[in-house]
Amino acid sequence: MAKQFDQRKETEYSSRDLETGCVITDPGNAARYKTGDWRSQRPTWNTLRCIKCGLCSLYCPEGCIAPNAEGYYEADLYYCKGCGICSRECWTQAITMIEEEE
């Protein structure tokens, strides 16, 4: 679903640019919010263990896990907050959390 959002960064708005009551009239623009910013660990998948059940994608609070072209599940790191829920819930222990480098 391609949606045209106001592409300005938050720091590009002056007080005069804001809508009355600071309402947001292009709903869904939270999709632009990079929740992956504060991640300190990232999930990694062991495809030898993954049985493509999709459970991890249901548990992910960000809804950022989806199957790739081969049907294996992976996280969109723009949104993944590194909470580790997927890793904890995967019943085949296919997901390992590793430290982010910086």
Next chain:
Amino acid sequence: MMTGKRIGMESSLGIAEAVKLANADVVAAYPITPQTHIVERLAELVANGELDAAYIPVESEHSAMSACLGSAATGARTFTATAGQGLELMHEVLYVASSMRLPIVMAVANRALSSPLNVWGDHSDVMAVRDTGWIQMFAENGQQVFDLTLCAFRIAEDPEVLFPVMVHLDGFHLSHVVEPFYLMEQDVVDKFLPRFRFPLALDPDKPLTAGAFFPPGVYGEARRAQDDALRSVRPVISRTWREFEEISGRSYKPVETYRADDARVLLLTMGSFSETAMLAIDQLRERGQQVGLVRIRLWRPFPFTEFRQAVGNAETLVVLDRAISYGGPTGPVCAEVKAALYSEPKRPRIVSYVGGLGGRDILVSEFVEMIEKGTALAESGVEEELLTIGVRV
């Protein structure tokens, strides 16, 4: 020109009449002394079909204001009323109402705060919600309560305003007093206060997000925008009051004066005590003293220009506060007045009095005393941080 029949009615019931004539859609309220008669009467009007509105009997004032948020966000004309502790309990939600620009109208029957427990009137509750971003105005008698409530809907809903409005009336001294009223005809009110379309109304066909998350990079801009907007509503308020005068014959101004034109000493009051203060002014005038009264009707946004004009020529200004800023500049109104005048090249000497706390009367003789002692003190140049009137110390 006074239109309509003159009747006697308790001020609280007068507010309910105004809300009925305004044809409010939703009333969400929790009863608390001394505001109870307002919402009790409204519940009755809804129950017996005289007011076609949804009455939401909530479990607390926090919920009352929260329900009002939801109701106003759909574009429904929304009213509530509270007092004292109730106003404090809704405190955090008040900010949401103003920052989301929801045109809610609320009557506040001003009441002292605990502890010690006291249900009577003073302005402690008002002063605690000073900075919540609401438009706030003070009524001095029953007629004004009725008039200002009607005007409050019109002001709140004006597309150039879109802010919630508090109408303050002194608990008991005004809320429970039977006053003479000129009510208005429904068709006159309908013309003055037509159905409105809230431009930010929740609408499945035009979805929007209200009350969203604003990180540090843009939060300050949001606050600045809100303050700019609130400051800019002053002309609309004056215009609305002028239009109201055309249909009622009763005029309201952000700052009002009584026998103040050539006054060397001015007394400043807010709310129903102003009428007692007028008697004191009359007495002193009879004795040939050049004294007058200034009343701040519009408390927020503060009417700086009108206020400076009203007091600019006086030598002494005696300010009465009905609340204490503990350990601070004592009288919160006086502190504001001093701030408003500090930059003026010509300004009166200012004396701050606190009195009328927790429903204590201030007698005419005490107003006279305040003016006389205050003037002497101002002339002596001594600064007193805490002067009380009628308090045994």
